[in-house]
Amino acid sequence: MKFKAGLLALAVSASLISPLTLADKVVVGLITKTNTNPFFVKMREGAQQQADELGMDLRTFSGRFDGDNESQVQAIENLIASGAKGILIAPSDPVAVVPAIDRAREAGLLVIALDTPLSPADAADATFATDNYKAGVLIGMWAAEQLGDKAADAKIAMLNLNSSMITVDVARNQGFLEGFGIEVFDPNRIGDENDPRIVGQDVTQGAEEGGRTAMENLLQREPGINVVYTINEPAAAGAYEALKAAGRTDDVLIVSVDGGCPGVENVRDGVIGATSMQFPLRMAAMGVEAIYEFANTGKKPDASEGLDFVNTGVELITDQPLPGFDSKSSKDGMDLCWG
Amino acid sequence: MSQPDTLKTSQAADHELVAAAAGGNFASFEVEKVAFKDKLHRFFHSHPTAAPTIVLLLAILAFSSIVGERFLQPFNMSLILQQVTIIGILGIAQTLIILTAGIDLSVGAIMVLTSVVMGRMSIEVGLPPSAALAIGLLVGALAGFINGQLVTRFRLPPFIVTLGTWNIFFALNLWYSKSETIRSQAIDQAAPLLHWTGKTVELFGAKLSYGSLLMLALFFIVWYALNWTAWGRHVYATGDDPAAARLAGIRTDRVLLSVYVAAGFICAIGAWALIGRIGSVSPQAGMTANLDSITAVVIGGCSLFGGRGAIFGTLIGALIVGVFRNGLALAGVDVLWQEFTIGVLIIVAVGMDQWIRKV
Amino acid sequence: MNNQKMVLEARKLVKRYGHVTALDGADLELHQGEILAVIGDNGAGKSSLIKALSGALVPDSGEILLDGVPISFRSPMDARNAGIETVYQNLAVSPSLNIADNLYLGREKRRPGILGSVFRMLDRKAMHDEAKQKLGELGLLTIQNINQAVETLSGGQRQGVAVARSAAFARHVVIMDEPTAALGVKESRRVLNLIRDVRDKGLSVILISHNMPHVFEVADRIHIHRLGQRIAVIKPDTHTMSEAVAIMTGAMAPDEHQAGAFAA
Numbered sequence: 008m009k010f011k012a013g014l015l016a017l018a019v020s021a022s023l024i025s026p027l028t029l030a031d032k033v034v035v036g037l038i039t040k041t042n043t044n045p046f047f048v049k050m051r052e053g054a055q056q057q058a059d060e061l062g063m064d065l066r067t068f069s070g071r072f073d074g075d076n077e078s079q080v081q082a083i084e085n086l087i088a089s090g091a092k093g094i095l096i097a098p099s100d101p102v103a104v105v106p107a108i109d110r111a112r113e114a115g116l117l118v119i120a121l122d123t124p125l126s127p128a129d130a131a132d133a134t135f136a137t138d139n140y141k142a143g144v145l146i147g148m149w150a151a152e153q154l155g156d157k158a159a160d161a162k163i164a165m166l167n168l169n170s171s172m173i174t175v176d177v178a179r180n181q182g183f184l185e186g187f188g189i190e191v192f193d194p195n196r197i198g199d200e201n202d203p204r205i206v207g208q209d210v211t212q213g214a215e216e217g218g219r220t221a222m223e224n225l226l227q228r229e230p231g232i233n234v235v236y237t238i239n240e241p242a243a244a245g246a247y248e249a250l251k252a253a254g255r256t257d258d259v260l261i262v263s264v265d266g267g268c269p270g271v272e273n274v275r276d277g278v279i280g281a282t283s284m285q286f287p288l289r290m291a292a293m294g295v296e297a298i299y300e301f302a303n304t305g306k307k308p309d310a311s312e313g314l315d316f317v318n319t320g321v322e323l324i325t326d327q328p329l330p331g332f333d334s335k336s337s338k339d340g341m342d343l344c345w346g
Numbered sequence: 347m348s349q350p351d352t353l354k355t356s357q358a359a360d361h362e363l364v365a366a367a368a369g370g371n372f373a374s375f376e377v378e379k380v381a382f383k384d385k386l387h388r389f390f391h392s393h394p395t396a397a398p399t400i401v402l403l404l405a406i407l408a409f410s411s412i413v414g415e416r417f418l419q420p421f422n423m424s425l426i427l428q429q430v431t432i433i434g435i436l437g438i439a440q441t442l443i444i445l446t447a448g449i450d451l452s453v454g455a456i457m458v459l460t461s462v463v464m465g466r467m468s469i470e471v472g473l474p475p476s477a478a479l480a481i482g483l484l485v486g487a488l489a490g491f492i493n494g495q496l497v498t499r500f501r502l503p504p505f506i507v508t509l510g511t512w513n514i515f516f517a518l519n520l521w522y523s524k525s526e527t528i529r530s531q532a533i534d535q536a537a538p539l540l541h542w543t544g545k546t547v548e549l550f551g552a553k554l555s556y557g558s559l560l561m562l563a564l565f566f567i568v569w570y571a572l573n574w575t576a577w578g579r580h581v582y583a584t585g586d587d588p589a590a591a592r593l594a595g596i597r598t599d600r601v602l603l604s605v606y607v608a609a610g611f612i613c614a615i616g617a618w619a620l621i622g623r624i625g626s627v628s629p630q631a632g633m634t635a636n637l638d639s640i641t642a643v644v645i646g647g648c649s650l651f652g653g654r655g656a657i658f659g660t661l662i663g664a665l666i667v668g669v670f671r672n673g674l675a676l677a678g679v680d681v682l683w684q685e686f687t688i689g690v691l692i693i694v695a696v697g698m699d700q701w702i703r704k705v
Numbered sequence: 706m707n708n709q710k711m712v713l714e715a716r717k718l719v720k721r722y723g724h725v726t727a728l729d730g731a732d733l734e735l736h737q738g739e740i741l742a743v744i745g746d747n748g749a750g751k752s753s754l755i756k757a758l759s760g761a762l763v764p765d766s767g768e769i770l771l772d773g774v775p776i777s778f779r780s781p782m783d784a785r786n787a788g789i790e791t792v793y794q795n796l797a798v799s800p801s802l803n804i805a806d807n808l809y810l811g812r813e814k815r816r817p818g819i820l821g822s823v824f825r826m827l828d829r830k831a832m833h834d835e836a837k838q839k840l841g842e843l844g845l846l847t848i849q850n851i852n853q854a855v856e857t858l859s860g861g862q863r864q865g866v867a868v869a870r871s872a873a874f875a876r877h878v879v880i881m882d883e884p885t886a887a888l889g890v891k892e893s894r895r896v897l898n899l900i901r902d903v904r905d906k907g908l909s910v911i912l913i914s915h916n917m918p919h920v921f922e923v924a925d926r927i928h929i930h931r932l933g934q935r936i937a938v939i940k941p942d943t944h945t946m947s948e949a950v951a952i953m954t955g956a957m958a959p960d961e962h963q964a965g966a967f968a969a
Binding site: 042043044045048072169170198207209210212214215216218219220221223224225227228241244245247248251252267268269272273276278 | 422425428429432525526528529530531544546553620623625626628629630631632633634671672675676678680681682685
Binding site for chain 3: 392575591592594
């Protein structure tokens with residue numbers, strides 16, 4: 008244990024020293040929500056690769072937990088002070104972080120929101136993100152298509168993230184329902200639908216344990232559930248455990264969003280029917296490239312057509328492809344997955 | 347320890363005497379009221395699990411009328427038991443620490459770290475599952491030993507020590523797991539033993555998982571150790587008044603160290619139950635387990651000031667949380683009200699403890 | 706009482722803390738079956754002397770003899786094992802444990818056979834019964850229930866439990882540090898009676914107290930401590946309380962008194 012701690016200390020001090028020796032390169036900062044979620048680990052990897060290739064100096068920061076605004080603000084201040092040209096940030100609190108973002112932009116930095124848009128979205132120079140709504144729509148359509156006629160009397164369980172209704176949670180949830188053919192009313196609100204096919208909504212914290220408990224409770228409410236939407240793949244894995252215990256794995260369809268490698272493997276093994284893959288590596292790489300261009304030419308990135316952000320792509324992964332659907336198999340998905 | 351006869355306390359008797367001496371016509375109403383409050387106080391004082399048990403029964407009663415018979419089904423009851431398994435086991439560890447007037451913020455991190463050790467030792471290293479399990483349990487005990495050493499040898503406050511080791515164990519967990527999840531299928535193939543805790547037996551329509559049975563067994567073992575061995579008496583005495591315990595000849599540092607080692611070991615058993623429950627080994631699991639376990643202990647009537655509380659109170663505390671979560675979910679109530687309710691329960695429980703501790 | 710055998714003897718004990726000398730060659734003699742009161746002004750070194758005798762303090766030099774045999778204590782546990790029990794001023798009871806548990810705290814009895822040796826099971830019944838008997842011997846059975854938590858007892862009853870614990874386990878000596886300091890008149894009276902009972906059981910008692918009437922009421926002899934040394938040993942029937950105080954504070958030289966400095 009001591010030895011490991013020593014190694015860790017060494018690694019930390021090494022990472023503290025190295026930026027000083029690279030002072031003349033273009034500095035770019037990456038601030039993630041946490042450094043534990045593989046999604047952000049992968050994001051950092053993508054940013055690092057791109058920065059190395061372009062000869063830039065990447066400094067990475069992260070909050071200590073999801074929702075940790077304080078650490079992110081500190082990171083922004085540090086980056087302004089160290090003369091960075093641009094900041095890539097996956098904001099933990101898209102509203103509260105805006106004043107700090109404003110200061111960075113006043114100081115001449117290019118700020119790109121990654122994964123989660125700021126609120127208001129134009130508080131950043133650009134947003135590079137997965138189209139989470141579309142990610143939801145894809146799995147919703149796929150599920151409806153898969154059920155065919157039975158979609159009309161499907162019994163749907165919605166396993167969301169948490170009770171704070173953050174944008175990602177809302178977009179995926181509402182996208183799924185729209186894709187499935189359910190009227191969503193206010194697309195910024197979870198749970199205002201009145202379609203009887205929705206059995207219930209519960210939260211999972213985006214983790215296995217939460218997914219299992221939520222699924223168990225919803226099954227208690229309505230044993231006939233046959234479609235399960237999950238906010239991410241760990242929640243899907245947890246839900247699957249509950250279905251397994253109930254002996255219901257064969258006749259229930261689970262769909263999810265993320266595209267992590269364990270999730271893609273779960274698609275391969277039939278745990279998850281289909282998942283919408285997002286591309287954190289590409290997201291970060293594109294962001295670093297945009298800042299490189301800004302540093303050299305002053306040009307700011309443009310949003311994708313028809314959207315107010317730069318879409319970094321979403322891909323449906325399933326081994327049960329349906330006609331008229333662009334999708335990739337789990338085998339191809341394994342080459343693209345993250346974490 | 348139930349001693350119904352302690353209800354007839356000298357003080358209550360004194361009050362009656364006063365009332366009798368006053369000839370009955372002097373504010374007899376008020377005297378009676380005081381006597382009842384006093385009796386109630388004595389009752390809760392000598393029965394630390396009485397209040398949480400009442401809350402649990404009331405909650406079950408309320409939900410069975412709101413939700414209907416679905417709620418009272420044996421299967422749903424066993425489901426709640428399964429759902430509280432992880433927090434229940436960590437709650438045992440937490441109770442031991444809190445009885446010594448400490449607090450352990452690292453229980454969740456120890457659990458996750460040891461679950462990753464168990465998973466990787468069997469899947470990546472390829473050790474036999476039983477060996478992987480044993481190493482995991484050992485790592486748990488070692489983590490507890492580190493906490494215990496820091497508390498006893500360096501005289502650091504447990505809150506600070508475990509705040510530090512929480513971060514350290516969590517970082518080690520991320521480093522060792524490379525933030526990667528081991529999937530349920532991989533464990534099923536290579537180390538089915540790790541999934542044993544998730545298997546169930548059926549009993550009158552109830553589905554009991556081995557994990558929840560393991561939890562109940564642990565509660566009984568720790569109950570026995572606390573109430574029927576000298577060690578248990580020393581744990582209470584150490585938490586109650588460490589100086590007095592030392593003067594009575596108890597080596598309080600050894601008691602504390604043993605408590606922390608036991609807690610770490612129990613957290614590792616929790617890791618085994620966790621793998622059984624969620625199927626996979628996830629370095630992101632158990633993020634709020636430390637606070638959830640404290641919640642269960644506090645609602646179970648254990649005093650954060652040490653030396654007071656019963657181990658089965660924690661089981662009841664965990665069940666109360668489980669019943670509220672399950673019942674509100676079955677009733678279709680928005681989750682934020684689940685959180686609200688748990689919050690109210692915590693404050694009521696601590697307020698109750700403050701009142702009970704006044705002698 | 707002069708011809709009685711010496712139980713505990715301290716010779717030329719020295720304890721220094723930096724420049725402060727707490728014990729400056731202190732002596733003490735305790736006879737079999739007597740109550741020896743130790744009095745002295747604040748800072749006279751009484752508590753250091755008592756700590757040395759109860760193992761809570763290791764003297765720099767000097768020796769302690771128990772039944773004429775030199776012994777050395779490194780911890781309170783050593784003293785207890787040698788048969789010297791101490792009732793501390795702060796009582797040293799665990800408020801939330803019951804009376805029986807407190808009596809046996811640190812020396813619990815286990816069940817005979819495999820239950821005790823393998824499962825470490827406490828013999829609650831034996832402890833309960835013996836506790837009852839021991840409290841009975843000391844006339845403390847007015848305490849309703851032996852399973853009552855100590856914190857539900859009055860101050861005097863708690864003191865009773867602490868004294869009972871010492872008396873029950875002491876084989877030679879019971880040391881009591883200010884046992885009546887926190888008690889009311891009625892409760893003090895009971896504790897004083899208790900101290901006599903302990904002596905009448907054949908044990909020897911060292912009583913540290915500031916309360917002169919109490920000291921003069923129960924003590925057989927009075928050891929006066931001043932400036933880290935024993936300067937006199939008097940008897941309640943040879944000296945008055947004001948004389949004792951005068952000696953204690955240095956207002957009177959001990960040998961000025963007609964009975965002399967060492968009445969023993």
